[in-house]
Amino acid sequence: MSETTATDAAALMPDVIERLEGLVRIPSVAFPGFDAEPVHRMGEAVVELFEAAGADGVRLLEVPDGYPCVYADLPGPAGSPTVLLYAHYDVQPAPKSQGWTSEPFDPTTKDDGRIYGRGAADDKSGLVIHYATVKLLGRDRPCNVKILVEGEEETISHLEAFVESNPELFACDAAVIADIGPQAPGRPGLTTALRGDVACTVTVRTLANPVHSGMFGGAAPDAMTAMVRILDTLHDEHGDTVIDGVERGSWAGADMDEDVYRDGSSILPGVEFLGTGTLSDRIWMKPSVTVLGMDLPNTAEASNVLLPEVTAKLSMRVIPGSDAEAQLEALMSHLRAQRPWNCEVVVERVKVGNPFAVDEAHPAIVAAKDALSQAYGAPVESIGSGASIPLVASLKKVAPDAAIVLWGAEDTERSRIHASDESVDPGEIERMIVAQTLFIEEFAASTGS
Known part of the structure; x- marks a missing residue:
């Protein structure tokens, strides 16, 4: 046959x-x-x-x-x-x-x-x-x-x-x-x-309007700097996603071929992998947060001002067996709790994929x-x-x-x-x-x- x-x-x-x-x-x-x-x-x-x-x-x-x-x-x-x-x-x-x-x-x-x-x-x-x-x-x-x-x-x-x-x-x-x-x-x-895919946006506000970076920079916080500090809390020094309530596990099937992964992912020579544990665990049974995009001026249009507001869109892959709704809520709660210099932080749900x-x-x-x-x-x-x-x-x-x-x-x-x-x-x-x-x-x- x-x-x-x-x-x-x-x-x-x-x-x-x-x-x-x-x-x-x-x-x-x-x-x-x-x-x-x-x-x-x-x-x-x-x-x-x-x-x-x-x-x-x-x-x-x-x-x-x-x-x-x-x-x-x-x-x-x-x-x-x-x-x-x-x-x-x-x-x-x-x-x-x-x-x-x-x-x-x-x-x-x-x-x-x-x-x-x-x-x-x-x-x-x-x-x-x-x-x-x-x-x-x-x-x-x-x-x-x-x-x-x-x-x-x-x-x-x-x-x-x-x-x-x-x-x-x-x-x-x-x-x-x-x-x-x-x-x-x-x-x-x-x-x-x-893995499931959950997503949200986070908006950071620090000023009522843009102001001159020379006259006011150094004391008045700009939204981009606050956003960088918030995003940095999502990973530890190894690159593992570290958010309270977000689950992780271990992979029991075939191993991910490291050469195949390196070729397919186009990682530059000398650049290290993120995270800890086996490669299979990292890509199939551990969570990962990615910043998909950010609303801010590009370099050609940038001027000498402090940015009053920045919005980023985040996606997080969640592991098989986890509750995607609960995992998204854990991510959003984590983001809301990050308020460098007492800035305003608004987090909004985008989607949940189980x-x-x-x-x-x-x-x-x-x-x-x-x-x-x-x-x-x-x-x-x-x-x-x-x-x-x-x-x-x-x-x-x-x-x-x-x-x-x-x-x-x-x-x-x-x-x-x-x-x-x-x-x-x-x-x-x-x-x-x-x-x-x-x-x-x-x-x-x-x-x-």
């Missing part, structure tokens, strides 16, 4: 790559302020993609206050399980300031064989993996298959509320989230834990690991991810007994998702097509359908 599936997937790859390149050419950035037309065009292109795969009834569903999602419900044999395939069609912005060496929306195959372009990995690779899976399964698919493709995963998503309001549409026995990947190409990895841990004993997870092992011809690594996928929590609400299969072609080592020169290895796409097709066949068989 696996040899036939592998042969069929290999034969389909020229079509898959052509379709991936066509999708990458659509600049489907759903962030506020960007042109909405390409995002809507991308939604229509995804409908056409799955129609070309032989799926019936593919349609756009309006998501209140957001971009439409693509949906289909493809029937299988009576009594068979339901597998939901998820990906997203929106992408991160690709500003020239990131330092791209090729045009981000002109897919380019370079000497290393990888396809470069914004969204080539995250997550248009997931789209074509699902496309090929549906096509290879054909109309005699062994179980029910649902398709769910989001249009605003990279920004403020409205899909979670929509899913929770329409549970009958998204009920399933297993949900495959093809928006992640292994440590490196050729190394099969199943993600078994996701962490997640996979039940590795679930029959779908057992089948997924076996399918990966067959497709790659290698043992499967159980790995974590510091990334967050908030939809997972919503899917678990509408289908609490469903397994969540987290995999894809976005390898840690080279994909550079969200950054310049994002790329995907076509070999990973092919292997994942084989793995996903085998998984659905094996899971359907294991349930007795």
Whole structure:
């Protein structure tokens, strides 16, 4: 069975790559302020993609206050399980300031064989993996298959509320989230834990208005200096996040490969890692706070004044098993308690994304690991991810007994998702097509359908 599936997937790859390149050419950035037309065009292109795969009834569903999602419900044999395939069609912005060496929306195959372009990995690779899976399964698919493709995963998503309001549409026995990947190409990895992501803003005020830094500096505190002192309290001298009430743990799965991590993270030579403990603990089972942005003048516009007010946006990754709401409240309480020189501090909530841990004993997870092992011809690594996928929590609400299969072609080592020169290895796409097709066949068989 696996040899036939592998042969069929290999034969389909020229079509898959052509379709991936066509999708990458659509600049489907759903962030506020960007042109909405390409995002809507991308939604229509995804409908056409799955129609070309032989799926019936593919349609756009309006998501209140957001971009439409693509949906289909493809029937299988009576009594068979339901597998939901998820990906997203929106992408991160690709500003020239990131330092791209090729045009981000002109897919380019370079000497290393990888396809470069914004969204080539995250997550248009997931789209074509699902496309090929549906096509290879054909109309005699062994179980029910649902398709769910989001249009605003990279920004403020409205899909979670929509899913929770329409549970009958998204009920399933297993949900495959093809928006992640292994440590490196050729190394099969199943993600078994996701850190959550909570965010807030902190505003510091010290003056009623800007004043001359020469006349008043030295006694009157400026907001930026106060902000620096507040932010410095979030980490200790080792770089560990240190906030009362914020939980930490230890990782029990496969180790994070240090060379892969160093290459993938683009850490400069000689720059040390943050934190203490194993590398796996630091990125998968310990919290981390990041300053995402700050409202203040840039250097070209800076003048000799003390800043009266500064706002920063903070994100904190929280560990699997923790209560994301409680973790955000701990962060916000910590920030409110920091008041250098009795400055005004206002902290406001932005979002809560819950962490997640996979039940590795679930029959779908057992089948997924076996399918990966067959497709790659290698043992499967159980790995974590510091990334967050908030939809997972919503899917678990509408289908609490469903397994969540987290995999894809976005390898840690080279994909550079969200950054310049994002790329995907076509070999990973092919292997994942084989793995996903085998998984659905094996899971359907294991349930007795």
